[in-house]
Amino acid sequence: MIDLLTALIIFIVIITLMIILRIKLLKNTEIKQSDILIAIIPIILWLLLTGKIEKFEFGDLKIQTAFLEASTSPITKQITPLKLPVRTITIDEKRGTEQIPRLIRNKTEALIFVLDYGHYYGPAIEEYLKRLSEHHFFNYIIIIDSNEKFIGIVNARELNTIFLSRQASFNSHDFANWINNSNITALEKLPGYLPIKNAIKKDMDKHTVLEKMETLNIDILPVIDENDKFVGIVERARLTASLIIDVAKKVK
Numbered sequence: 001m002i003d004l005l006t007a008l009i010i011f012i013v014i015i016t017l018m019i020i021l022r023i024k025l026l027k028n029t030e031i032k033q034s035d036i037l038i039a040i041i042p043i044i045l046w047l048l049l050t051g052k053i054e055k056f057e058f059g060d061l062k063i064q065t066a067f068l069e070a071s072t073s074p075i076t077k078q079i080t081p082l083k084l085p086v087r088t089i090t091i092d093e094k095r096g097t098e099q100i101p102r103l104i105r106n107k108t109e110a111l112i113f114v115l116d117y118g119h120y121y122g123p124a125i126e127e128y129l130k131r132l133s134e135h136h137f138f139n140y141i142i143i144i145d146s147n148e149k150f151i152g153i154v155n156a157r158e159l160n161t162i163f164l165s166r167q168a169s170f171n172s173h174d175f176a177n178w179i180n181n182s183n184i185t186a187l188e189k190l191p192g193y194l195p196i197k198n199a200i201k202k203d204m205d206k207h208t209v210l211e212k213m214e215t216l217n218i219d220i221l222p223v224i225d226e227n228d229k230f231v232g233i234v235e236r237a238r239l240t241a242s243l244i245i246d247v248a249k250k251v252k
Contacts, residue, residue: 073206074202074203075200075203075204075205076203078238078239079202079234080234080238082109083109083110091120091121097127100127100131103132104132104135107137108138109139109140110138111156112141113141114145115143115145115146115179116180120180129156129160129163130160133157133160138156139156139157140154140155140156141154141155141159143187144229144230149228150196150199150222150228151195152187152188153194155190158191158192163175170186170189194222196228198212198221199222199223200223200224201223210236213239219237220233220234220236
């Protein structure tokens with residue numbers, strides 16, 4: 001959730017930009033009430049979201065109404081679909097790593113692993129993560145079951161760091177075994193692991209999602225559809241920005 005310091009910084013930046021624009025375009029430095037109102041929105045949002053105030057009135061305007069309307073709107077437009085492999089990748093001992101160049105060319109953002117597949121091979125998985133993690137676009141591992149139902153999401157970069165460490169409590173062999181044998185309890189040890197119970201539906205409202213992020217103290221949540229299939233992720237920063245934009249539109 002946006003904090004007070006960030007809100008104050010945004011306020012100062014907005015006011016500064018407005019002064020610069022007025023000097024350049026209108027040849028004056030007068031700041032109107034509407035300018036102050038738009039700039040103060042981040043602070044008001046912080047106060048409302050943290051429960052420090054229930055509403056804010058500025059002249060005839062009640063921010064409470066605008067905020068409630070914005071926060072109860074669905075997150076649909078803020079969902080980021082990830083660029084996944086077109087088909088499930090076979091990462092076994094025989095096939096090796098020949099598919100990695102294609103994944104890099106396609107700027108693949110996440111790999112999909114299917115529980116109970118039975119043929120995942122630890123060293124090959126380790127090579128996939130090592131080479132893909134060299135590229136900024138790769139970030140996640142998505143775990144699903146044989147019916148394509150979402151099971152969990154993992155931070156691929158952190159997992160790669162663990163695989164490269166000799167002091168880690170588990171390695172790529174363990175990971176492959178956990179996936180091959182559907183050991184969900186063991187998978188919960190993985191870095192940044194978020195199970196389906198923490199996933200959100202794509203029609204949930206912004207306030208509920210931000211509240212869940214605050215409770216879990218995380219900045220992203222996986223999104224699933226009505227059939228529990230993975231849709232994408234939603235990020236705290238993008239949600240907060242969309243709230244500010246929505247409120248700004250309503251108070252103009």
